[in-house]
Amino acid sequence: MDVQLLLVMTGALFIAAFAHRRGAQAGIITVTLAAALSFLPGLPRLQLDPHLILGVVVPPLLYSATLNFSLFAFLRNLRSILGLGVGLVVFTTVVVGFLTSWLAPELGLAGALVLAAVVAPPDSVTTVSHGRELGLPRRTVSILTGESLVNDAAALTLFAVAVAAVTGDAGFIENPFLLFGWEAVIGLLLGVILGRLMSSVRAKVGNPTIESGLNLLVPFLAYFAAESLHASGIIAVVAAGFTVSLANYRTVPAGTPSTAFRTRLQEAALWPVVDLLLEAFVFAYMGLQFRFVLEDLAESSTPAGSTIGLALIVLLAVVLCRFAWVYFSYGRSQLALLVYAKRLARSLEPAAMVRRRDRRDRRGPSGGRGGRGGTSGGRGRPGESAGRRQGGRDLGHIETLTPPENLLVSWTGMRGIITLAAAGGIPLTIASGAPFPGRTLIQTVAFIVAVGTLLLQGATLPVLARMLRIDTSAEDAEIEEGRARARAVADAAGAASDDATAPVDEYAGASFDRQRNALTRAVRERAIDPASATDIIREIDARQEAATPPLD
Structure with a gap:
């Protein structure tokens, strides 16, 4: 097993290198080649504990x-993130669950909901990590990234509830709403506490290598600590990550030498390597299961044709569920419907009510005519009340996506390692000792859906992004403008540190610290965007690294 894992990792990295040179998607090529290699005679099955994969x-x-x-x-x-990460997961679970119970009544509704919960959460981490390369707008990448951080927790909670309903085992908390509340709240608290504790310890170490090593432990500590308390390890990891990242916005006291810039630079190079190794393994592991999933299906009593047909229907269902949810919840159609509903309501009002409202609008909220009371300081159209303008402003700021963004978000629904791990975690037996009903069927359908969405949507997403030709010039200009403001703040702080009144006994990095502190204060005061500040802080870190002698 150890040698096989090593060979899988090595082969996956070689494939990734080949794909990079060819400008192709490494994940798609890895899954395809691994699936072909799974048919080699005598190749043993690489099967890991699902809890090991999740942890x-x-x-x-x-x-x-x-x-x-x-x-x-x-x-x-x-709003968009919770809608996709929680609302869409619940919607997909319900729709696919009832559809599956109708198509495969031998599973029962509870068993069908187990399958639905397994295939509900998309795995968008790999896709959004290359979002800018695909031409995705930054806001779209932000929504997809946020979705990937919360949807696993929602899906695994639904999965646990559905499995308990099939097995008849009493869960930690039987009420699903209370269970989700417990998992979310305790996971969030544990993640924040652990993140703050680790940030405090790292700030006192003063050694970039040790600090990076401690940071590598955080996700595992957060996950297993939360799981031991029946909380959501996923939420704990996300909360810990946000807490640790916020530590970068701490101000450094004057005259206090710090090696934090070295740690940030080192971790900026470290985490992409970790991501590459794990993503390569995930794709290889998925492909290597192909032959063995078919063998399990052949040995079961379920007809292979009907199982594959069910899997294709479920695959279509999860894709359509995402399209329906995105277009009815976040598309411009929602804004259009609201505007139309508002106009329709006004058109149905009696004429006398319309005349009274118009007179009230002209008088303004203070009862006067025109002036400051009617126009809120003279801004806006004459006769337009502040209340109407506020309502229009609120309506205009409903979170919507452009049609091309709608299509990209809808098509980014690839399933991945969470689906395979959850399917593998289905118990072998129920409380009575009987086999779990339809376990092989559920696992086979889940595998086909995961690989199918990866090959169908993952392979065509770059082509779709290029065909849509989303214009990001305005967004790019806004980003550059934000960076220019952040750079101006840093330059002003650096110039202030060069005058004759600066202390002569300051250490060499004091000027860099003042620039980062100025950016941190500007972010706290909401004078500049955090993303812009982060970009400039990285530039300052690189300059300080070049100007500072290496550590002994």
Whole structure:
């Protein structure tokens, strides 16, 4: 097993290198070649404990994505993120569950919901990590990244509830809503506490290598600590990641030498390597299961044709569920419907009510005519009340996506390692000792859906992104403008440190610290965007690294 794992990792990296040179997607090529290699005579089955996959592979991938994702961007797109990460998962589970129970009544509704919960969560971490290369707008990448950070927790909670309903085992908390509340709240608290504790310890170490090593432990500590308390390890990892990333916005006291810049530079090179290794392993592991999944299906009593047909229907269902949810929840159609509903309501009002409202609008909220009371300081159209303008402003700021963004978000629904790990974690027996009903069927369908979405959607997403030709010039200009403002703040702080009044006994990095402190204060005061500040802080770190002698 150890040698096989080593060979799998090595082969996956060679494939990734080949794909990189050819400009192709490494994941697609890895899955395809691994599936072909699985038919080699005498090749043993590489089968890992699902809990090992969830506890070793998933946490560092999520943690790395969180470290590179702004909490401010997460909060700014919270409605869309929760809608996709929680609402869509529940919607997909319900729709696919009832559809499967109708197509495969031998599973029962509870068993069908187990399958639905397994295939509900998309795995978008790998895709969004290359979002800018695909031409995805930054806001779209932010929404997809945020979705990938929360949807696993929702799906695994539904999975646990559905499995308990089939097996008849009493769960930690039987009420599903209370269970999800417990998992979310305790996981969040544990993640924040652990993140703050680790940040405090790292700040006192003063050795970049040790600090990076401690940071590598955070996702595993957060995950297993939360799981031991029946909380969500996924939420704990995400909360810890955000907490640790916020530590980069601490101000450094004057005259206090710090090696934090070396740690940031070292970790900026470290985490991409970790991501590459784990992603390569995930794709190889998925492909190597292909032959053995077919063998399990052949040995079961379920007809292979009907199982494959069910899998294709479920695959189509999860794709359509995402399209329906995105277009009805986040598309411009929602804004159009709201505007139309508002106009329709006004058209149905009696004429007398319309005249009274118009007179009230002209008088303004203070009862006067025109002036400051009617126009809120003279801004806006004459006769337009502040209340109407506020309502229009709120309506205009409903979170919507452009049609091309809608299509990209809808098509980014590839399933991955969470689906395979959850399917592998289905118990062998129920409480009575009987075999878990339809276990092989569920695992086979889950595998086909995961690989199918990867090959269908993952392979065509770059082509779709190029065909849509989304114009990101305005967004790119806004990003550059934000960086220019952040760079101006840093330059002003650096110029202030060069005057004659600066202390002569300052250490060499004091000027760099003042620039980063100025950026941190500007972010806290919301004068500049956090993403822009992060970009300039990286530039300052690189300059300080070039100007500072290496550590002994």
